[in-house]
């Protein structure tokens with residue numbers, strides 16, 4: 648199976664996928680065909696280059712500058728969808744991709760039957776959107792929750808709202824700090840994402 652990975656930052660989850668395709672559970676089952684970032688400075692691009700994986704950068708700002716916010720975003724999304732379809736991967740993986748995928752992009756992908764998944768550092772419908780780890784930590788300090796987690800889900804237009812594929816619950820302890828909680832979540836994410844990709848490309852998890 649060919650994977651196209653979307654990133655915006657450090658790429659530690661991309662690295663977990665690359666390692667798994669080279670010597671882990673994805674060996675001979677999947678390859679990372681291309682890495683696309685919406686940020687030029689994303690360290691994940693260096694990780695991909697080091698692994699010999701083709702990369703590209705597609706940024707929103709030039710579109711906004713030339714066409715204004717709304718039209719710029721629409722044209723950015725249309726071009727993003729066109730590029731993703733052109734690569735024609737078996738599966739698109741959002742691994743730390745921080746741009747909301749609009750129906751403009753998702754409709755192009757479903758028209759070409761290309762499935763897309765996302766990784767989110769919280770449990771389903773608990774802390775959708777940004778700063779999920781910090782918000783979970785704050786809620787735990789207020790005694791509202793004592794666990795959080797991470798999930799891999801199918802992408803739909805509702806941010807982090809798609810059907811979960813895999814979930815990992817993570818306890819929040821009294822002596823946790825935001826940093827220790829973040830470290831716990833990232834460690835689990837690396838395993839959960841690789842396992843979810845494995846289960847999709849081997850057919851253990853049916854496509855939506």
Ligand SMILES: N[C@@H]1O[C@H](COP(=O)(O)O)[C@@H](O)[C@H]1O
Pocket residue numbers: 655656657658659660661691742743744766767768833836
């Ligand atoms: N959306 C969130 O962004 C983070 C990306 O980490 P990295 O893969 O860039 O290290 C992950 O925690 C992911 O859940």
